[in-house]
Amino acid sequence: MTDEPFVLGWEEWASFSGLALPAIKAKVDTGAKTSALHAVAIEPFGPDDKPQVRFVMHPIPDQPDLEVVCAAPAVDRREVTSSNGETELRWVIEANVTIGERTWPIEVTLTNRENMAYRMLLGRTAILDDMVVSPTQSCAQKELSYDLYQHLPRSKPVHRPLRIAILTREPKNYSSQRLKEAAEAQGHVAEMINTARCTMAINALSPAIYYDGRRLPRYDAVIPRIGASMTNYGMAVLRQFAMTGAYILNTPESIGASRDKLYAHQVLASAGIGMPTTAFAHSPKDTKNLIEHVGGAPLVVKLLESTQGRGVILAETGKAAESVIDAFRGLDANFIVQDFVKEASGVDIRCFVIGGKVVAAMKREAQPGEFRSNLHRGGQASRVRISKDERAAAVKAARALGLSVAGVDLLRSDEGPKVLEVNSSPGIEGIEKSSGKDVAEIIIDHIESHVRALRRPPVRRRKGKSAPTASAD
Numbered sequence: 001m002t003d004e005p006f007v008l009g010w011e012e013w014a015s016f017s018g019l020a021l022p023a024i025k026a027k028v029d030t031g032a033k034t035s036a037l038h039a040v041a042i043e044p045f046g047p048d049d050k051p052q053v054r055f056v057m058h059p060i061p062d063q064p065d066l067e068v069v070c071a072a073p074a075v076d077r078r079e080v081t082s083s084n085g086e087t088e089l090r091w092v093i094e095a096n097v098t099i100g101e102r103t104w105p106i107e108v109t110l111t112n113r114e115n116m117a118y119r120m121l122l123g124r125t126a127i128l129d130d131m132v133v134s135p136t137q138s139c140a141q142k143e144l145s146y147d148l149y150q151h152l153p154r155s156k157p158v159h160r161p162l163r164i165a166i167l168t169r170e171p172k173n174y175s176s177q178r179l180k181e182a183a184e185a186q187g188h189v190a191e192m193i194n195t196a197r198c199t200m201a202i203n204a205l206s207p208a209i210y211y212d213g214r215r216l217p218r219y220d221a222v223i224p225r226i227g228a229s230m231t232n233y234g235m236a237v238l239r240q241f242a243m244t245g246a247y248i249l250n251t252p253e254s255i256g257a258s259r260d261k262l263y264a265h266q267v268l269a270s271a272g273i274g275m276p277t278t279a280f281a282h283s284p285k286d287t288k289n290l291i292e293h294v295g296g297a298p299l300v301v302k303l304l305e306s307t308q309g310r311g312v313i314l315a316e317t318g319k320a321a322e323s324v325i326d327a328f329r330g331l332d333a334n335f336i337v338q339d340f341v342k343e344a345s346g347v348d349i350r351c352f353v354i355g356g357k358v359v360a361a362m363k364r365e366a367q368p369g370e371f372r373s374n375l376h377r378g379g380q381a382s383r384v385r386i387s388k389d390e391r392a393a394a395v396k397a398a399r400a401l402g403l404s405v406a407g408v409d410l411l412r413s414d415e416g417p418k419v420l421e422v423n424s425s426p427g428i429e430g431i432e433k434s435s436g437k438d439v440a441e442i443i444i445d446h447i448e449s450h451v452r453a454l455r456r457p458p459v460r461r462r463k464g465k466s467a468p469t470a471s472a473d
């Protein structure tokens with residue numbers, strides 16, 4: 001027995017025999033509280049009173065095809081703020097770590113560290129009282145080697161069918177049906193799940209979703225098609241699906257952000273995206289100011305709860321604007337006032353964005369004498385070729401709100417594209433019929449590559465398939 005402290009360098013080789021991980025290069029970080037391990041495709045399993053998590057680990061940073069499937073007891077789920085300031089809800093496991101001659105139990109959070117130089121971070125709570133960190137030494141303890149993984153077979157891409165849930169209250173509508181068809185055409189299984197019939201058992205370590213009393217299986221991916229009337233409950237159901245390890249096409253946060261029109265306007269404005277000048281106020285005294293904020297009449301007044309163009313009114317004169325605003329105030333309705341983009345001449349452009357690319361676009365043209373181009377107001381949809389700026393604005397708007405799939409509506413103004421709104425459950429019928437693009441298939445392709453990328457980056461696309469980069473016309 002010696003009194004020499006156990007020295008850790010600023011980086012060390014670690015191993016976890018219980019996780020079948022014989023060698024991992026770890027960065028020692030006393031600035032981080034908890035330790036973290038790279039993990040993808042994380043899914044809980046096992047009985048409720050003894051929950052476990054299973055995950056895939058790529059221990060060698062430059063060999064993503066080498067994967068180890070690990071399982072460990074889940075001891076917690078915790079909000080962790082990473083060094084870039086982002087907060088993430090992470091699974092926490094307990095495992096014995098070995099560094100040099102010592103083996104001791106530590107808590108480790110699981111997170112995707114794909115883009116980090118080290119697959120593991122050893123935080124300060126894992127460093128015991130008799131250990132010291134020497135910031136000038138690299139590997140004060142025994143060095144290991146990635147050769148220890150040599151016996152492991154390299155995985156080949158397996159095109160296993162995915163189990164996909166389409167979360168909708170309208171299983172029969174065009175969009176739901178087309179998504180199911182497209183999934184099945186590619187060999188997957190797609191099930192319609194009615195959001196309203198899902199019940200949840202809220203248990204941090206063993207998330208479960210019940211459907212008409214029966215526990216739902218684990219899905220690889222969930223496609224949310226949540227109507228405005230179900231936004232809150234739908235988001236809760238989605239969060240629950242996310243906890244089971246499913247890939248969620250549009251995250252609940254991004255759906256919430258795009259549904260909250262005031263918030264969405266603020267997000268788009270701060271991302272520097274062109275929009276019609278927009279104003280909002282609550283006090284009845286502000287009518288005049290409100291009108292001045294958007295540069296006076298003509299202007300557009302929009303009820304926030306409106307859809308399909310119903311609550312969108314054009315006030316051509318200052319007097320008309322005042323009476324419309326006063327009328328809405330009298331009804332205690334939430335509304336915005338917006339500069340009227342006259343030169344758009346009743347035409348708006350819908351850009352369908354999937355995975356950061358505009359995959360299809362259509363133009364909607366109002367009928368004569370009408371400025372609203374909504375199809376429900378008699379508008380006509382047709383094929384359109386969009387400009388580079390329009391494409392960039394649409395992609396930027398979807399990204400600002402964090403949506404993988406989005407319908408971005410914009411107007412063509414003298415100052416370039418102006419985004420009107422971003423839809424998180426855009427309909428597929430109009431866009432497929434007018435653009436001739438197989439949008440449902442591109443959505444399924446996106447899901448496929450994403451679910452596979454979670455397990456095995458980089459992804460190779462199948463030959464002979466139209467890539468989602470296909471240009472919109």
Ligand SMILES: Nc1ncnc2c1ncn2[C@@H]1O[C@H](COP(=O)(O)OP(=O)(O)OP(=O)(O)O)[C@@H](O)[C@H]1O
Nearest residue numbers: 276300306307308309310338339340341348372373
């Ligand atoms: N500021 C504006 N300038 C010119 N035209 C506008 C303006 N705002 C809206 N419009 C026209 O009115 C139509 C409806 O407006 P908007 O999309 O904002 O409301 P909505 O369709 O009722 O809402 P939602 O799309 O959420 O159902 C647009 O498609 C566009 O043609």
Ligand SMILES: [Mg+2]
Nearest residue numbers: 308309409421
């Ligand atoms: Mg609209």
Ligand SMILES: [Mg+2]
Nearest residue numbers: 307421422423
């Ligand atoms: Mg809309």
